[in-house]
Every structure is written in C-alpha cells, then in structure tokens.
Amino acid sequence: MDSSTADLIAEKNGDKMYIKFGNGLDRYSIDDFSRHIPDGVGLFVVTGEAEQETVADARRRGIMIWDRTELAYQIGKAVLADLEGEEIDLVETETAVPREENYIIAEDNTFQNNMFVTSTSSEQNQEVTQPVASIKAEEAQVSELNLKSSPINIRKDKAISIARPQLGSVSDAELKFVPFWKYVYSLHSEYQFKSKMIDISGEGEGFINAVNGNSEEFTLPEIRNSVQVECEYEIRSPSTTDAEIRGDLLEKIIEEHTKDVKFGNTVGEAIISEHKRFKPMKDDITIRTELVYVPVWEVKGKRNSVEINASTAEILDNPSDSDVEFM
Known part of the structure; x- marks a missing residue:
C-alpha cells in the first residue's frame, strides 16, 4: 500500500x-x-x-x-x-x-x-x-486450485474486520467455495393477432445457488479456470443438477415475459375491448449454464455468523448454505 x-x-x-x-x-x-x-x-x-x-x-x-x-x-x-x-x-x-x-x-x-x-x-x-x-507484507505460501472460480481478493483478517461491526466478538473465519449455476438466456417470439404483430423478446443473466437453489443478484470478477489459495478451505458440493435448473429457469422466464395485450375495436358507436394473453414458447428460449464457484468467508461470532463474498467484499444477503444462521 x-x-x-x-x-x-x-x-x-x-x-x-x-x-x-x-x-x-x-x-x-x-x-x-x-x-x-x-x-x-x-x-x-x-x-x-x-x-x-x-x-x-x-x-x-x-x-x-x-x-x-x-x-x-x-x-x-x-x-x-x-x-x-x-x-x-x-x-x-x-x-x-x-x-x-x-x-x-x-x-x-x-x-x-x-x-x-x-x-x-x-x-x-x-x-x-x-x-x-x-512496511512489507508477509509472504504466504500460495497453492493453485484447479477450480472454475472467481479470484480471492479479500483475506481472512479483512473479512473479520468487515464482519466485526455486526457480530461484535469473532471466534473464527473459514473459507469455503460455494457452487453457483451461472446462466445467460435470450428469447424471441412473434405472434400475429388479426392485423397486429406481437413481439416478445428479452435477455438476461444471473446466478442460482447450487446448494439451496436461491437466486442471487451480484456481479463477479472474471471467472478463471483456477484460483490461488493460501489457507485451508472447503469445497461445497452442489445439490441441484443442470437439468433441474434449466427446467426452473424456463418456467420463470416464460412467466416474466408473458404479455397481456388489450385490443379495442369500434363497431358503429360501440367500443369492443378484447384481452389476449401471449407467452413465449420453450423452443424460442435459449439458455446457457455453467457451474462456477464463489469463494466465501464465513465469519463466526458467539451465536451467529456472517458470510462475505471473498471476491467483492460484499456481505451476502442470503445464506450460501441451508444451515447458516444470520443476525
């Protein structure tokens, strides 16, 4: 520094x-x-x-x-x-x-x-x-882990200092690699109703926790094929499959992009309104998924714990494991 x-x-x-x-x-x-x-x-x-x-x-x-x-x-x-x-x-x-x-x-x-x-x-x-x-930083032994992961930018003592205002006293902090399904999707559907053309298009991306299935909204640094680690760690195993994630994503994307369109026609002096519901077809949706790992510091207090993204220093809003307690 x-x-x-x-x-x-x-x-x-x-x-x-x-x-x-x-x-x-x-x-x-x-x-x-x-x-x-x-x-x-x-x-x-x-x-x-x-x-x-x-x-x-x-x-x-x-x-x-x-x-x-x-x-x-x-x-x-x-x-x-x-x-x-x-x-x-x-x-x-x-x-x-x-x-x-x-x-x-x-x-x-x-x-x-x-x-x-x-x-x-x-x-x-x-x-x-x-x-x-x-002041010179102490050199630590670094090992390279062959795991598709975002880099570790936050060291243990830094994670503890971030969590201390919420926990008070801190007993320990452990590093774990949590699996996430990273997905990117795009869709394009066209429908013709009478004289009107209905276009349904969209795209998006996100992360789904492969342990508990929770959706997460965060931006990660570059995902690499290996990560450098200088302490003990634990790699969590995914409990969801690629097929399960794709099925859930399809339903969610279809629901989010379904359109309710109102049409109005005038016949003589009367106004006739008509509602029509359009939803994208599964074949019109393209989804790409890959399993990546996010390094997470779990900082433990006397009764609770706080999880911190070791790449971005952000405090996680949702637990990365089903058994993690938050204040």
Whole structure:
C-alpha cells in the first residue's frame, strides 16, 4: 500500500491497523480506502464533517470511524496506559459515530507519528508505528486450485474486520467455495393477432445457488479456470443438477415475459375491448449454464455468523448454505 492510501500503519503482535486522516468523509474515499487494505483493520480519523449515512456505509465495510472527540479520548487513554504500564487494544475499540455538528479542524498534527504507541516493560510487546513505505507484507505460501472460480481478493483478517461491526466478538473465519449455476438466456417470439404483430423478446443473466437453489443478484470478477489459495478451505458440493435448473429457469422466464395485450375495436358507436394473453414458447428460449464457484468467508461470532463474498467484499444477503444462521 502506498502512502496516498494510508497515513500510518500501527502493528502489534502481528495485527495491523491502517490509519487515514481526512477533513471530510465521502463514499469515494471510504471505497478507495477499503479496497486497498490488504490485511488488518482500517481506521479513518475525520477532523471535519461526516454524514451519518456515509459513516454507516464505512462501518458495513469494516472501517472504524473516529471524530475529533474520539481521537482526543483515545490519545488520553494511550497516555494513561503508558503511565500505568498497561496495554490497550485499538482493534477492539468500538467505532465512534460522528455527530451531526460541524467539526473544528485540528491545527496541530505533530502527534500523528506516535499517538498509537503504548510503552510496556517488555520491548517485545511494544506496539510500533512506522511510515507506510517501511512496511512489507508477509509472504504466504500460495497453492493453485484447479477450480472454475472467481479470484480471492479479500483475506481472512479483512473479512473479520468487515464482519466485526455486526457480530461484535469473532471466534473464527473459514473459507469455503460455494457452487453457483451461472446462466445467460435470450428469447424471441412473434405472434400475429388479426392485423397486429406481437413481439416478445428479452435477455438476461444471473446466478442460482447450487446448494439451496436461491437466486442471487451480484456481479463477479472474471471467472478463471483456477484460483490461488493460501489457507485451508472447503469445497461445497452442489445439490441441484443442470437439468433441474434449466427446467426452473424456463418456467420463470416464460412467466416474466408473458404479455397481456388489450385490443379495442369500434363497431358503429360501440367500443369492443378484447384481452389476449401471449407467452413465449420453450423452443424460442435459449439458455446457457455453467457451474462456477464463489469463494466465501464465513465469519463466526458467539451465536451467529456472517458470510462475505471473498471476491467483492460484499456481505451476502442470503445464506450460501441451508444451515447458516444470520443476525
């Protein structure tokens, strides 16, 4: 990560916190900051104004937000911890929500280089903050899995940071590859009724969960014939067949593209209305399907779990397995 993305990186016992300072907060800056955090937790310190909707969006992405009041409180807590010889854990800090008032921009930023350092009697347990340029990512062993899948763009610790605002404490996170039927369809039917020609045309695409049959609306990065994995994983088996999916899709497509057409004729002074129902024929519909896998992080809390698309960092609205619980 370059210094334009984060101003500081705090690291302790292998845990990293990427810190960004800004006068204001918008969706673009949060999106850019979130996408460029390779591991660890993100913290955005807002010294100016921030809308509640933007703050809520940041929290959904696993980014902590501090305003000037929270920043001052954390600095004071760090100083007291230093004097008393105690340690603090910034990662577990609750995300502060900026109030709807205007914020005064801090004039003195000299504390930025050491605000997260807490001294202890042991140098090995000391939290060290360094400039971004001096931090190098640890190399992990990577294996290549021959599976038609979208790439893994979100690491385990990043998935945990995204899920933590919804779960609170997190016990673990597991990577699983969930099968989906990717489909693309097109249709074209023509009917003639009296002097009118009725055209029924359409096209579309989507994903159907091959484990539980739920339809999903999401966009995936490029589907590749292999995927790189650097941790333990589980591959879920599909419980639906290509023939079953095609049959269900045909019925759904026919229902969605059926037209009710109203015709009106005038006979003398009388107006005669007539309704006619037109539906596409199965032979007029072309469907292409393929089985692909989506990497999913299942982040587990004490009672519930949250699933995160490991390719796009999106929190899944529907469970990928029938036995997954959501809050």
